[in-house]
Amino acid sequence: MIEKTLLLVDDEEDIRDILWIPLTDMGFTVYTAENGEEALEIFRKKKPPIVITDIKMPGMDGIELLEMLKREDPDVEVIMITGHGDMNLAIQSFRDEAVDFITKPINVTALQTAINRANEKMIIKQKLKEYTEGLETNLFEKIRLLETVGREIEETKAFTGSAADTERLENLFNNLPCYISIMDREFRLTSVNKMFVEAFGGKPGDHCYRILKRQDEPCRGCTVQRTFTDGKSYQAQMTYTDLSDQPVTVLSWTSAIRNEPDDISQVMVMSTDIAQVDELQDNLSSLGLRIGSVSHGIKGLITGLEGGVYILDSGFSKDDRERIKEGYEIVKQMVGRIKNLVLDLLLYSKDTEINKELIEVMQFAGDVAQVVESKTKEKAIQFVKAFDASLSTIDIDPGLLSSALINVLENAVDACIEDSAKDSHTIRFAVKPENGHILFSVRDDGIGMDRATRENMFTLFFSSKKKKGTGLGLFITKKIVQQHEGTISVDSEKGKGTRIEIRIPKA
Structure with missing residues (x-):
């Protein structure tokens, strides 16, 4: 049974008083604190499983309090209260394992939803603990068996x-x-x-x-x-x-x-x-980050879309062609990003079964190249195709593998666009047979990657594109390659460019 107590932290007494009423109506025993230092003192005495804290407070702010709470008790669930201008801080709080955030003025429904999410996560943790204890029982049985070995020796x-x-x-x-x-x-x-x-x-x-x-x-x-x-x-x-x-x-x-x-x-x-x-422990530790990253990624896109529509309406009302063009470009960009996010989520959310068929490699590579080639022409990037004449057939799921390759190629385009240090850029897409495999190689001379980016690029929700990326694309790409029993490797240097190689067995 999850204990129905929580700690509410806000430097504004009115906020504490207003929130105390619905929280007690929900059946919670509510402890309150007006700053981070007082909150820590109460937390150490009362050990509430849920803490709701404002982000911006004098002295110890909410982010620092979150970090302190998680150090003292990794299982505590923390909900952040934020103003509309604190979005970056709110997103940072997810990296520090906050379970959710709510914005001011606080809506009771949103508050209830956040608390429900915290409760759900605590239930998952409890079930995982029970499952782990079952595994540990099996391990201890092995220990007893191993002790028998020691006696035998x-x-x-x-x-x-x-x-x-x-x-x-x-x-x-x-x-x-x-x-x-x-x-x-x-x-x-x-x-x-x-x-x-x-x-x-x-x-x-x-x-x-x-x-x-x-x-x-x-x-x-x-x-x-x-x-x-x-x-x-x-x-x-x-x-x-x-x-x-x-x-x-x-x-x-x-x-x-x-x-x-x-x-x-x-x-x-x-x-x-x-x-x-x-x-299981790794999956649980990233659960809050996954939910939060997706939720607030979508909120950010919707906000961007609303901004574009506002500029578009303003342009039409004032007959300002420049504002109309500016608003249209923002709407176009947001719609594209929403489409990519939805497609990535669909791929990530299910264990997609691959449906292999025998495909002509030359035709397949040409179709993949065609999707990206138009984008390179728009950005004046030279796109070089190098397909080996001896290419025959390969047993793959063409839909899934093309998605993986297109994602890699589009990342190469983005890397070239972001590199303002060079006057011109080239992307080379090569395909050739290699020791019973087909090698797909994508090489660009764009901005390249540092060591930290290379090590984390296939990690779920990691993105080097800041607000432009979902953090799902390369994670899914690697998953698709592994489903084909293939391998993916990266060679990159900051300022010089990147080469990504995907090897897929022919059959």
Whole structure:
């Protein structure tokens, strides 16, 4: 049961008094504070699950209060109150994990909607917690099983050395559903089970940090070293790298293996894959940002559209052709952005099944190029097509893959438009066969990207285009490429340009 208490923070007493009435009518016990410092003091004493705070306040503002609250209790849901001129601050609050914001003058319906959204998110968190606890129960069952392994290894000193004893130990060691490794004080593997080898490789004599971490020295704060030091068992979450160079999130336990009570000869490490829990936590942490980013992205577009219509009406009423043209261009731009956002949301909101068919690559590439070529002519950007004459057919979903390629090409056009440092620009769209794949390459000499942009460009709702982007396009592009069992790579340098390569299996 979610506790029906909340904390209301606003430096204006009238606002606090006005909001107190509908909030108590909704069944809440309402605590009030007139500034951020007082709010923190009340929060630490009362621990309300919901906080509603104004953004602009003297002293500690709402953004700083949000950050402090989230540091003290990541589960608290915070709703921001903002004036119409504070949109950028409101959007910033979503990056700091606010659940929603409401604008002044405050509408009771909007207030109720924001609180409902906070409640829904808390319910989701509770269900996730219950689910995670169920997974943890399974993990603890594995721990008990792994402790059996430790006892069996301890008992090897009493084994007769018979073939039956040896076989029993090997079967127990190899058939456990987790990764097991045993290592000496130099972090050299002395034994690994079957599941470990299948996932990470490795053999006796290899250093664990080279096999699991692809690094040249032991990990800082190594739990194996700690167990060798004091004989205690340690638990840690860490990320290994498997044979295909993919990260594997695991929960690991260490256990000392002793020759004598005070003589630890080896340490056993038992690890289980917790990627499912990790993914659920990541999804939950971005839930508020996803809802907020989309909601306020749409609000921003509507505001822009209304502004364009206002300028258009003003131009018609005054017979001002320049204002009419200005308003028309704004409306045209907003309609285009709304269309792109809706299409991106439709693609993102469902796990689209791909419907593959055998397609002539040359024709497919030509159709994709044709969509973008008209835009490059409008902006005086040279568009070069380089299609290999030996191209034959490819098994793809033409609708989805063309959307991905067009998105990459349109980003190249935008990068050239934004680059005012050069007099002319060129985009090169190349397609050729390569080792059982078809390589689609898009290269531009536009503004390029810095390291932070390159690392985040495929992240959901990340956009380097500021207000022009939805933050969905490249995320969806990567998703489509992966659905085709392909790969996408990026090479870019700030001020010089970008090359994006997509490789799709022929069949």
